[in-house]
Each structure stands twice: as structure tokens, then as C-alpha cells.
Amino acid sequence: xxxxxxNKDAGSLQSQIVKQIIMHIKNGTLxxxxxxxxxxxxxxxxxxxxxxxxxxxxxLISEGYLETSAARETRVSAVLPEVVSSVIRETxxxxxxxxxxxxxFRNARIHTPEIVQEIVNRNSRRIKYDFWVGRPDHQLFPKKxxxxxxxxxxxxxLISMVQYGNPAGSERLRSVIAELVRTTRxxxxxxxxxxxxxxxxxxxNIVSRLFVREGGNxxxxxxxxxxxxxxxxxxxxxxxxxxxxxxGMDVSQLKGKPPxxxxxxxSHQYPTGVTLSLKRRKRLIRWAEETGSCxxxxxxxxxFRYDKPPLHALSGxxxxxxxxxxxxxxKSLGAGLRLGYMVLPERLTxxxxxxxxxxxxxxxxxxxxxxxxxxxxGHFERHLRIIRQxxxxxxxxxxxxxxxxxxxxxxxxxxxxxxxxxxNIPQGFPDASNLQNMALTKGVGLYTTNSGGSVDFLQKDxxxxxxxxxxxxxxxxxxxxxxxxxxxxLRGNWC
Amino acid sequence: xxxxxxNKDAGSLQSQIVKQIIMHIKNGTLxxxxxxxxxxxxxxxxxxxxxxxxxxxxxLISEGYLETSAARETRVSAVLPEVVSSVIRETxxxxxxxxxxxxxFRNARIHTPEIVQEIVNRNSRRIKYDFWVGRPDHQLFPKKxxxxxxxxxxxxxLISMVQYGNPAGSERLRSVIAELVRTTRxxxxxxxxxxxxxxxxxxxNIVSRLFVREGGNxxxxxxxxxxxxxxxxxxxxxxxxxxxxxxGMDVSQLKGKPPxxxxxxxSHQYPTGVTLSLKRRKRLIRWAEETGSCxxxxxxxxxFRYDKPPLHALSGxxxxxxxxxxxxxxKSLGAGLRLGYMVLPERLTxxxxxxxxxxxxxxxxxxxxxxxxxxxxGHFERHLRIIRQxxxxxxxxxxxxxxxxxxxxxxxxxxxxxxxxxxNIPQGFPDASNLQNMALTKGVGLYTTNSGGSVDFLQKDxxxxxxxxxxxxxxxxxxxxxxxxxxxxLRGNWC
Numbered sequence: 001x002x003x004x005x006x007n008k009d010a011g012s013l014q015s016q017i018v019k020q021i022i023m024h025i026k027n028g029t030l031x032x033x034x035x036x037x038x039x040x041x042x043x044x045x046x047x048x049x050x051x052x053x054x055x056x057x058x059x060l061i062s063e064g065y066l067e068t069s070a071a072r073e074t075r076v077s078a079v080l081p082e083v084v085s086s087v088i089r090e091t092x093x094x095x096x097x098x099x100x101x102x103x104x105f106r107n108a109r110i111h112t113p114e115i116v117q118e119i120v121n122r123n124s125r126r127i128k129y130d131f132w133v134g135r136p137d138h139q140l141f142p143k144k145x146x147x148x149x150x151x152x153x154x155x156x157x158l159i160s161m162v163q164y165g166n167p168a169g170s171e172r173l174r175s176v177i178a179e180l181v182r183t184t185r186x187x188x189x190x191x192x193x194x195x196x197x198x199x200x201x202x203x204x205n206i207v208s209r210l211f212v213r214e215g216g217n218x219x220x221x222x223x224x225x226x227x228x229x230x231x232x233x234x235x236x237x238x239x240x241x242x243x244x245x246x247x248g249m250d251v252s253q254l255k256g257k258p259p260x261x262x263x264x265x266x267s268h269q270y271p272t273g274v275t276l277s278l279k280r281r282k283r284l285i286r287w288a289e290e291t292g293s294c295x296x297x298x299x300x301x302x303x304f305r306y307d308k309p310p311l312h313a314l315s316g317x318x319x320x321x322x323x324x325x326x327x328x329x330x331k332s333l334g335a336g337l338r339l340g341y342m343v344l345p346e347r348l349t350x351x352x353x354x355x356x357x358x359x360x361x362x363x364x365x366x367x368x369x370x371x372x373x374x375x376x377x378g379h380f381e382r383h384l385r386i387i388r389q390x391x392x393x394x395x396x397x398x399x400x401x402x403x404x405x406x407x408x409x410x411x412x413x414x415x416x417x418x419x420x421x422x423x424n425i426p427q428g429f430p431d432a433s434n435l436q437n438m439a440l441t442k443g444v445g446l447y448t449t450n451s452g453g454s455v456d457f458l459q460k461d462x463x464x465x466x467x468x469x470x471x472x473x474x475x476x477x478x479x480x481x482x483x484x485x486x487x488x489x490l491r492g493n494w495c
Numbered sequence: 496x497x498x499x500x501x502n503k504d505a506g507s508l509q510s511q512i513v514k515q516i517i518m519h520i521k522n523g524t525l526x527x528x529x530x531x532x533x534x535x536x537x538x539x540x541x542x543x544x545x546x547x548x549x550x551x552x553x554x555l556i557s558e559g560y561l562e563t564s565a566a567r568e569t570r571v572s573a574v575l576p577e578v579v580s581s582v583i584r585e586t587x588x589x590x591x592x593x594x595x596x597x598x599x600f601r602n603a604r605i606h607t608p609e610i611v612q613e614i615v616n617r618n619s620r621r622i623k624y625d626f627w628v629g630r631p632d633h634q635l636f637p638k639k640x641x642x643x644x645x646x647x648x649x650x651x652x653l654i655s656m657v658q659y660g661n662p663a664g665s666e667r668l669r670s671v672i673a674e675l676v677r678t679t680r681x682x683x684x685x686x687x688x689x690x691x692x693x694x695x696x697x698x699x700n701i702v703s704r705l706f707v708r709e710g711g712n713x714x715x716x717x718x719x720x721x722x723x724x725x726x727x728x729x730x731x732x733x734x735x736x737x738x739x740x741x742x743g744m745d746v747s748q749l750k751g752k753p754p755x756x757x758x759x760x761x762s763h764q765y766p767t768g769v770t771l772s773l774k775r776r777k778r779l780i781r782w783a784e785e786t787g788s789c790x791x792x793x794x795x796x797x798x799f800r801y802d803k804p805p806l807h808a809l810s811g812x813x814x815x816x817x818x819x820x821x822x823x824x825x826k827s828l829g830a831g832l833r834l835g836y837m838v839l840p841e842r843l844t845x846x847x848x849x850x851x852x853x854x855x856x857x858x859x860x861x862x863x864x865x866x867x868x869x870x871x872x873g874h875f876e877r878h879l880r881i882i883r884q885x886x887x888x889x890x891x892x893x894x895x896x897x898x899x900x901x902x903x904x905x906x907x908x909x910x911x912x913x914x915x916x917x918x919n920i921p922q923g924f925p926d927a928s929n930l931q932n933m934a935l936t937k938g939v940g941l942y943t944t945n946s947g948g949s950v951d952f953l954q955k956d957x958x959x960x961x962x963x964x965x966x967x968x969x970x971x972x973x974x975x976x977x978x979x980x981x982x983x984x985l986r987g988n989w990c
Contacts, residue, residue, distance in 0.1 A: 003678075003679065003680070003681050003804055003805060003807060004804060005803070005804050006804075024678075024681075027683060028677070028683040029677045029678060029681050029682070029683055029811070030677070030678065031674075031677065034674065034677075034678070045804070046804070110705055110706065110842075110843065110846055111704065111705055111706070111708065111846075112705075112845075112846035112849060113846070113849045113850060113853055116849045116852040116853050117852065117853075117856075119659040119662070119852070119856050119857075135657070135658060136657050137657075138653050138654050138656075138657040138658070141653055141656070141657055143653065146649075147646070147649055147650075150645060150646075150649060151642070151645075151646070154641075154642055154645060155642075158633050158636055158638065159633050160831045161633075161636070161828075161829045161831040161832060162630070162631050162632075162633040162636055162828075162829035162830065162831055163630060163633070163829070163830055163831060164614040164830045164831070165830075165831060167614070179526075179529065182523070182524045182525070182526065182529075183498075183519075183524060183525065183529070184498065185498070186498050186519075186524050187524070188522060188523040188524055197855075198693065198854075198855035198856075198859075199855055199856060201853075201854070201855045201856050202854060202855040205853070205854055205855070209606065209729075210605055210606055210607075211605065211606070213606065227856075230853065231853050234704075234850075234853050308500070309498055309499060309500050309501075309540065309541065310498060311498075312498060316524070333657075334656045334657035334658070335657065335658055335659045335660075335856070336655045336656035336657055336658060336659070336660060336859070336860030336861070337656060337859065337860070337861075338855060338856070338857070338858070338859045338860075347605075348605065350607075351605055351606075351607035351608070354607060354608045354611045355608060355729075357611040357612065357614070358608055358611050358612075358696075358700070358725065358726050358729050359693075359696070359697060359700055359854070360692075360693035360694055360696045360697040360700070360833060361612075361614050361693075361694060361696050361722075361830070361833070362614075362833070363833070364693075364831070364832065364833045364859050364862060365831030365832070365833075366831070366832075366862075367859060367861075
């Protein structure tokens with residue numbers, strides 16, 4: 001709809017229309033080549049005769065403002081009369097709404113986050129052998145069944161698409177998720193304590209708004225997943241990094257520290273891939289209970305355990321409500337779905353739902369319906385079985401290729417599960433940052449602790465000898481080619 | 496997947512399995528009647544012979560823990576052995592994860608929002624003639640074309656469903672929205688300054704995180720939309736209510752006040768339905784520029800103007816970047832979509848995208864693709880034309896019915912556009928709260944300023960003489976019946 005106001009007592013209607021269209025063109029609300037409403041529609045909208053519109057358009061065409069296209073539409077001229085186009089050029093610069101005077105927000109301070117996570121890999125479109133992290137293979141997406149459930153859900157959930165829904169999420173989806181975390185993660189819960197979120201990222205905001213205020217302590221694993229660390233920082237947290245070793249976060253270092261929020265990825269630590277040992281899990285829970293702290297368990301990668309059955313979730317061990325569990329379908333199905341959930345202890349449930357309500361009322365309705373059917377129909381379990389098997393094969397290819405090219409002693413960590421491993425570069429080779437750059441010239445994407453979506457607050461030396469390699473979205477032969485390209489690159493450079 | 500860990504060196508595998516299943520049943524991770532994995536799947540998962548599993552299941556069946564269903568599945572018994580069920584009853588209470596000891600978050604204070612908006616109408620399922628506000632008619636949803644575009648989008652956007660996307664939203668959708676707000680709202684902008692959000696509610700969080708800190712001034716219309724007022728409060732804002740009269744927010748009252756954020760719904764004020772006059776719009780912008788304040792224009796209802804062409808958006812008049820425009824598809828299509836957008840001035844764009852990234856990485860991919868096609872194909876404009884015509888008819892029915900039953904002098908406001916009107920109850924009738932309760936007994940849903948999703952910070956007397964009536968989701972005959980029921984109710988009570 002074009003905004004034109006007609007005043008039937010203010011002289012020629014045709015002139016009013018002509019003037020206002022020129023104004024729209026001059027101030028950039030009608031851009032060159034944009035299509036105008038048909039004379040029929042405009043005449044109905046303005047309640048003036050169609051003839052008046054036709055004549056007005058003709059006049060504008062003769063003056064060079066409008067033109068008719070091959071499809072017989074009326075458009076704003078691609079090349080405008082000189083007097084107009086200079087104005088347009090001015091307003092069409094990249095900062096179309098940029099300040100023209102010097103008035104600023106002199107007093108109202110704008111609060112800009114210091115730093116945010118990078119979630120999109122800029123290389124992806126440019127290189128073929130990209131070991132970017134945490135990306136499912138879209139070719140393994142359960143396309144056929146999802147498409148069918150999408151239609152079924154659409155057909156039977158129209159009202160939920162139109163109206164507002166339950167802020168915590170669909171009760172049916174929360175029930176199947178409760179069942180899922182009970183059986184696969186050992187967490188005794190019910191749908192009442194589950195909230196559907198836009199991925200784990202949103203859940204981290206809910207947790208932050210519950211616990212974090214300016215200067216509050218948040219204990220994070222070091223190195224740590226960027227998305228978590230930066231969101232805590234954005235709420236003013238005082239980030240306290242706790243080093244990670246082969247058994248996960250070194251929770252002994254929490255002893256004597258003041259209470260706070262603890263963020264951990266116990267199944268498959270991000271980025272090192274290590275698993276938090278059972279002893280440490282218990283110790284961490286004890287510390288949280290003794291100090292009155294709260295643990296946030298980010299279980300992003302737990303769907304993938306290859307060699308042993310999965311450990312109970314940490315939140316399944318914490319019986320006193322000192323742990324919040326965060327789960328996601330971003331890894332098993334896809335990040336574009338933006339579908340995750342949180343499992344809360346009783347006393348935190350209501351405040352968390354209140355925050356979710358304030359954030360965006362509730363999660364998208366249709367996707368919740370599709371996911372419910374997907375899990376209820378047993379498709380999710382079947383899908384997991386398929387991709388687990390395939391990712392395991394890819395992991396084995398990657399480990400095999402590294403050992404084949406760099407020797408059996410090459411140290412690889414984080415291989416028990418997840419979608420990536422950490423390759424500890426042998427001595428005498430370039431460091432991780434250099435290797436990353438060199439690999440890029442051969443069309444291979446490798447990542448360091450920092451470039452791979454994590455952050456190292458302690459800047460330990462050994463971090464620059466670690467390469468993070470995601471294998472879930474590459475086929476076995478691509479994995480092998482990628483690794484052998486790195487090998488020949490290093491041989492060439494080395495000899 | 497059931498979590499069972501097998502230790503091949505720790506004696507009978509069958510006993511290990513039996514013990515662990517009993518443990519799962521006892522601690523509530525396996526609930527009564529839940530289905531166990533098939534013996535075949537479990538044997539594969541645990542890498543033990545199928546026979547071992549079969550024997551273990553049989554033993555559990557004989558002990559009463561498991562049973563076989565008609566469908567030949569193995570389930571946890573619906574009625575458990577006495578010794579077990581007492582434990583289950585305990586953990587199955589509503590507070591399954593409730594604190595069992597007295598350990599609390601002694602030190603970590605939980606920050607609970609004081610109050611949140613109510614978005615779901617609790618009456619909806621119980622009454623037939625429900626004048627609840629802001630709800631589109633799901634029968635007018637463009638079902639056929641949306642279904643088709645859903646499939647097309649799914650088929651051609653699989654990668655975007657699997658991977659992370661642009662935090663600001665799909666560039667193509669942002670471009671068509673830029674075109675839309677340029678032509679229909681008179682805002683000169685480009686896709687670079689647009690962010691796709693989970694409805695206006697999420698956009699209000701982004702605005703709050705940009706501007707609001709503890710004690711900061713936020714000027715709101717009084718009465719004000721709850722969702723906005725409460726989200727500002729949740730970020731610690733000092734809410735300053737500015738009264739609304741027949742010409743919208745009385746902006747003269749801002750004179751001399753310190754700078755801050757101003758929240759306004761100029762097209763169709765919520766809840767009064769009045770339109771902010773052009774003079775006041777200009778004055779408001781001037782004040783914002785002079786004091787260095789920022790205006791948030793919530794244009795939730797602007798798709799519906801019935802008698803005159805729409806006014807330019809306030810943000811179209813503000814050329815110095817002192818206004819943020821918020822738009823939504825919740826009213827034109829449906830709230831369950833959770834699809835909205837914000838148009839930002841240049842200097843706020845990057846910080847706002849950073850906050851959106853921190854909040855949830857980006858909006859759901861598939862819905863963005865569907866909406867893009869829906870607008871590009873001209874379906875959105877067509878759909879608006881259809882529902883505008885139909886809602887106008889419903890509005891006319893409602894006004895006609897009120898005037899017919901309560902006299903031609905009955906004062907109705909906010910009728911020029913939107914999806915609701917305000918009926919000013921004639922003198923001598925019960926006040927709004929009483930009328931609401933009385934109407935409910937006759938199956939008619941009426942709402943007051945406070946019960947209809949808004950909040951009155953000044954508690955003026957006349958607010959209790961106003962009834963808010965949404966008409967968009969009722970058919971003309973339902974509207975007429977609803978109003979005549981109120982009339983006969985009042986006659987009965989009155990005589």
C-alpha cells in the first residue's frame with residue numbers, strides 16, 4: 001500500500017496524487033524500479049476514479065518519474081530525472097537513516113555488549129574440507145518424515161499458529177522431553193519443570209537474568225564456549241575461569257571461593273572434548289549445595305556417545321535442586337530450528353517461566369508441534385541411531401587419517417563422543433594459528449581454541465598447540481583428503 | 496535410550512541389567528507404564544547377547560517390575576510392587592525435583608520479575624462470545640498458500656534449517672520488509688537496519704538492553720500495554736506514566752522532564768485505540784532530539800485502518816535517528832508465528848544485532864523463508880486486503896449493535912483502525928469490572944483496561960467506565976448476539 005492522502009476539497013485529485021508520488025520518490029520511500037500499485041487497486045484504495053489514477057500515472061511517466069515494464073507494471077524509473085536522483089543518492093547511502101544534524105543521544109547512554117559469540121563460519125562457503133565445529137550434516141536430516149510431520153502439524157495446529165500459547169511451551173512437547181531426559185539422561189523430572197527455549201543460547205539468558213547482576217561471580221570452564229561466556233559478561237558478570245584438564249573442570253579450585261553460578265559442559269567439554277569425571281561431578285554438586293550456588297549444565301553434545309553408554313547427566317545426580325539442565329536439538333537436527341529446553345528445579349521454575357514470558361511470550365508454535373510428533377512417533381530415537389552410527393564412522397576416519405599421517409602416538413582428545421575432536425599438534429610442527437592459516441590456502445578449514453567458537457581467559461601456552469576438528473558434516477573420504485592435504489602441506493613445508 | 500552401564504568384568508551381566516532397571520524404576524527415571532527398549536535394540540546398544548536381555552526382562556516381569564503390553568512391548572508395570580511404589584509416590588509428587596534437605600540458595604539471590612504480561616485469555620475455551628483483544632480469526636488464515644509455501648521453503652532451505660544463520664535475520668526477508676515499511680509506513684530504510692525478532696516482545700527486550708538500567712526513566716503511555724510496561728520494569732526502569740487523551744499521549748507533559756526512553760503506540764494506542772495526532776508526533780520527535788532521548792514506536796496494529804489511508808509512521812518523520820520502529824505479523828497472520836521486526840537508526844543497528852545474537856543467535860530459519868515468499872508473491876498484500884475488509888465489516892457490526900442497543904449517543908473510541916474498540920459505558924450502568932463479571936455469566940467475554948492486557952499506573956476513575964472489545968475473531972452474527980446478551984442482561988438487572 002502506497003501512502004497517499006486525498007483531500008476531496010483541496011483541488012485536483014490528479015495533482016494531489018502526482019505530487020505525493022514525486023514526494024515519495026524524492027524522499028526515498030519509493031526506490032528506483034519499485035513497482036507501483038495497479039491503477040485498479042489504487043483507485044479502490046483511495047476511492048477515486050480509475051481514470052484519475054491512469055492520468056496521474058501517465059503524467060508521471062511523461063515527466064520521467066515512472067515507466068512501464070515489460071510485464072506492463074508501472075514502476076519508478078530505474079534512471080530518474082537528474083534533479084531527483086541527486087536527492088536519492090544522498091538518502092540511499094548505506095546509512096539511509098543516519099543522523100543529518102549533530103543531535104546525538106547526548107544523555108541516554110547506549111549500552112553495547114562488549115563482545116558476542118561468532119556462530120557462523122565465514123569460511124564455509126569458500127572451502128571444501130571444512131572441519132568447522134558442531135555442524136550436523138544436512139544430508140542426514142530426516143527430510144521425508146519431517147516434511148510429512150510439518151504438514152500434519154500445520155493442518156491440525158492452525159489455531160496455535162494464530163493465537164498466543166503457553167509461555168513455557170506446549171505441554172505435550174514438554175511431556176515427551178521430560179520422558180526423554182528421564183530415560184536417556186537420568187533426570188527425574190516432569191513437564192512442569194521444563195521450558196521450551198530458542199536453543200541453549202536463550203536458556204543462558206534466562207539463567208543470567210535469574211542469577212547474574214553487575215559484578216556477580218560466574219565460574220566457567222577454561223577454555224569456555226563463547227556463547228556462554230559472552231552472554232554472562234553482557235549481564236555484567238565477573239567471569240572466573242576454572243581450568244579444564246583431562247577429567248574436565250578442575251572443581252577442586254572452587255574450594256573456598258564465594259558462591260555463584262557455575263557453567264559447565266560435562267558430557268563433552270567445549271572445546272576440549274573431555275568428560276567431567278563422576279568424582280568431580282559429585283564434588284561440584286557438594287560444593288554448590290554447601291555454598292548455596294547453582295550449576296548450569298549445558299549438555300549440547302550428549303546425544304553422541306560412541307564407545308560407552310552415556311553417563312547420567314550431572315543434573316540427574318543433584319537431588320537438591322542446585323542444577324539447571326540445558327538441552328538442544330541444534331546438534332541432533334539443526335541449529336536453524338532454534339529449539340532447545342531447560343529442566344529446572346522446582347523453586348526456579350516459576351521465575352524462569354516469568355522471564356521467558358517477558359523475553360518473547362513463548363516459542364514458535366508449529367515447530368513445537370512437529371518436534372512433538374517426531375519424538376512421539378519414535379523418529380527421533382531412530383534418527384539418533386542413524387546419525388550416531390554415521391558420525392562414529394566419520395570420527396573413526398578422522399582419527400585413522402591423523403594417525404596414518406602423523407603417527408600412532410599423535411595425541412587426540414575428546415573422541416569418546418560429540419561432533420569434534422581435539423588434535424594436539426606434534427612438536428616441531430607450526431603452532432595452531434599458523435597451521436590454520438596454512439591449511440586455508442589448501443582449502444582445508446582448521447580451527448584453534450579461539451577461532452573455533454571458544455575463549456581462553458587464561459591464555460595458557462598449550463592452547464596454541466590444539467586444533468579443533470569437527471567431523472560431523474564431512475564424508476569419510478572428504479575427511480581423509482582434508483587430513484592428507486594438511487600432511488602434504490606440512491611435509492612440503494617441513495622438508 | 497536407557498542408561499545402563501555394563502562392566503564385563505563385574506559378574507553376571509544379567510544381574511547388572513536387572514539391578515539397574517530396578518534402580519531406574521525406584522528413582523523415577525523409569526515411570527510406571529513407560530515402554531522399555533526392545534530386547535534387540537538393547538542388546539545392540541549394550542553389546543551383550545539378546546538372550547541375556549530376554550532373561551533379564553523375564554526376571555523383572557516375574558518380580559512384578561515389568562509387564563508385557565497387548566502390543567507385545569515390555570513396559571514398567573502400571574501397578575508396582577508395594578516396596579517400590581512408596582518411593583515412586585514420593586518422587587512423583589508435583590515437586591519431583593524439590594529440595595529434600597534444607598539447603599537453599601543461601602547466597603545466590605534469585606531475581607524474579609515482579610510481574611509479567613498475561614497473553615493467554617483464560618476464558619477463551621469457556622465462552623462463546625469472547626471479545627478478547629488483538630486476536631486474528633484463524634479461519635481467515637491464508638491456509639492454502641501458506642501450506643504450499645511451507646513445503647516450497649522446506650524443500651529449498653534445508654541447509655538453513657541445519658546451520659546457524661545471520662543473527663539479524665535472512666537478508667531476503669529483511670529486504671522485503673524494508674520495501675514494505677518504505678511503501679506502507681513511509682520509513683526510508685534498507686535491510687541493513689532491520690532485525691527479525693520473535694515478535695515485538697523480543698524487540699522490547701533489545702531496546703531495554705540498549706537503554707534501560709536500574710532507575711532509568713522510561714516514559715510510557717497511560718494506560719499502557721502490559722507487555723511493554725512490565726518488560727521495562729523487569730530491567731529496573733523507573734516507569735513514568737504520561738496520560739493519554741483523545742489525541743494520544745499528552746506529549747506536552749514531557750516538557751522539562753529528563754531524557755529517557757519513550758514508549759508509544761501511535762497508530763492505535765493500546766488500549767484506548769486513539770491515534771497520536773500529527774502535531775503531537777512532531778512535538779514528541781522534537782523533544783526527543785532536544786533532550787537526546789529515544790522513542791520506541793510500537794506499531795502493532797497499523798495494518799488495519801478502515802476509513803482513511805494510514806498516517807506515516809512516527810519513525811518516518813524522525814529523520815535524525817531518534818526513533819526505533821517495531822512491527823509484527825502477530826496481528827495480520829498470527830501470534831503463534833512469533834515473527835516481528837525492528838527498524839533501527841544507523842548508530843543503533845550494530846549494538847542491537849549484538850544483543851539479538853546474545854539472546855538466541857537468530858530467528859527460526861524456516862518461518863523466515865515462508866514469510867519472505869509470502870510477501871514477495873504478493874500474498875501478504877492480498878491477505879491484508881481480505882482481512883481488512885472483513886474486520887471492517889465486523890467493526891461496523893459491533894458499532895451498529897452497540898448503538899442499536901444502547902442508543903446513538905453511546906461513546907465509542909478507537910474505531911478508525913485496529914482490532915478493538917473502546918466502549919464507554921453510559922452513566923447509570925454498572926462499572927466496567929462489574930459488567931465484565933456479569934457478562935461472563937451469559938457467556939460473553941468483556942474486558943476492562945486492566946483485564947484486557949493493559950495497565951493503568953495512574954488509576955484514573957474513568958478507566959473503570961471503559962470496556963475493551965476485540966472484534967476481529969468473532970463473526971458478525973456472534974458480535975450481534977454478544978452485544979444483545981449484554982443489553983438484555985442490563986435491562987433485566989436495571990428494571
